[in-house]
Amino acid sequence: MKDLIAKVKSNQMIAENTYMITFVLPESAGDIRGGQFVNLSVGDSSHLLRRPLGICIAEGKEISVCYQLKGEGTKKLSKIKTGDSLNVLLPLGNGFDLSGYKNIAVIGGGVGIFPLIAAIRENIKHKNFYSYIGFRSKSALCLINEFDKCKSLTVTTDDGSYGKSGNAVDAFFEDVQNLNLDAIIACGPPSMLKSLKEKLLKNAIDVPCFVSLEERMGCGVGACLVCVCKKNDGNNARVCKDGPVFNINDVVL
Numbered sequence: 306m307k308d309l310i311a312k313v314k315s316n317q318m319i320a321e322n323t324y325m326i327t328f329v330l331p332e333s334a335g336d337i338r339g340g341q342f343v344n345l346s347v348g349d350s351s352h353l354l355r356r357p358l359g360i361c362i363a364e365g366k367e368i369s370v371c372y373q374l375k376g377e378g379t380k381k382l383s384k385i386k387t388g389d390s391l392n393v394l395l396p397l398g399n400g401f402d403l404s405g406y407k408n409i410a411v412i413g414g415g416v417g418i419f420p421l422i423a424a425i426r427e428n429i430k431h432k433n434f435y436s437y438i439g440f441r442s443k444s445a446l447c448l449i450n451e452f453d454k455c456k457s458l459t460v461t462t463d464d465g466s467y468g469k470s471g472n473a474v475d476a477f478f479e480d481v482q483n484l485n486l487d488a489i490i491a492c493g494p495p496s497m498l499k500s501l502k503e504k505l506l507k508n509a510i511d512v513p514c515f516v517s518l519e520e521r522m523g524c525g526v527g528a529c530l531v532c533v534c535k536k537n538d539g540n541n542a543r544v545c546k547d548g549p550v551f552n553i554n555d556v557v558l
């Protein structure tokens with residue numbers, strides 16, 4: 306993990322309320338795995354806020370993350386301009402470990418698609434991906450070209466304004482019996498992950514399923530315990546350090 310001052314290359318709107326910021330690191334951050342994240346400092350030194358964002362694209366020293374406008378932090382981030390400096394802590398968390406799996410279903414909802422893009426980019430040469438990505442509506446659609454290299458891609462919108470009407474989890478379950486899967490990876494809102502877990506159980510599908518969780522975070526490095534989640538064995542886990550990727554059967558959703 307490195308604490309670096311990066312130079313912003315671009316910060317552009319890519320969909321309604323959603324931006325991609327690309328920054329250049331002064332030195333390599335080492336190997337980066339899809340599902341790992343950065344903790345970005347936004348604002349001036351008197352009012353620094355750190356915000357966790359999944360790494361979407363990592364090409365050498367150039368890193369892109371995408372964010373939806375939510376509150377104070379992401380609003381400040383959207384004002385950052387080309388040439389500005391950005392304090393970044395990276396890479397954080399464990400990421401998706403796909404070694405040993407060949408045929409992988411990818412299920413993403415909303416901003417949850419971003420870390421999945423990094424996992425696909427990293428593994429596309431050697432693995433088959435079957436993607437199901439869902440958005441609220443056509444105006445929220447972004448980066449679907451990143452999923453073009455997958456063996457198959459289904460895009461859903463809640464309001465039916467683009468692709469298949471409905472959500473990505475239901476679209477996946479329509480196809481699951483025809484896919485010879487070794488693993489599933491997923492990232493999205495808690496309700497989406499909960500529904501995925503329930504339906505895997507109901508349909509007796511015991512393919513390993515790895516989910517990336519979102520929790521409110523402070524330090525991002527395991528020290529403050531702001532981000533703990535409950536595990537099925539009764540213990541707690543730190544999402545920033547022990548995760549954010551967990552086996553879906555190990556965590557309470």
Ligand SMILES: Cc1cc2nc3c(=O)[nH]c(=O)nc-3n(C[C@H](O)[C@H](O)[C@H](O)COP(=O)(O)OP(=O)(O)OC[C@H]3O[C@@H](n4cnc5c(N)ncnc54)[C@H](O)[C@@H]3O)c2cc1C
Nearest residue numbers: 357358359371372373375376377378379416419519520521
């Ligand atoms: C590992 C990880 C990866 C993430 N990747 C992405 C991504 O790629 N794109 C994206 O748009 N969002 C992502 N998020 C969510 C993102 O961190 C929050 O939307 C963002 O921090 C909101 O900050 P804010 O100041 O604009 O909102 P505010 O509501 O003002 O935030 C207040 C506080 O709550 C925290 N917070 C608010 N919402 C969330 C949330 N959903 N998850 C975690 N902390 C939250 C903030 O960090 C801050 O401490 C990720 C979260 C985690 C934990």
Ligand code: FES
Nearest residue numbers: 523525529530545
């Ligand atoms: S954010 Fe501090 S321990 Fe996870």
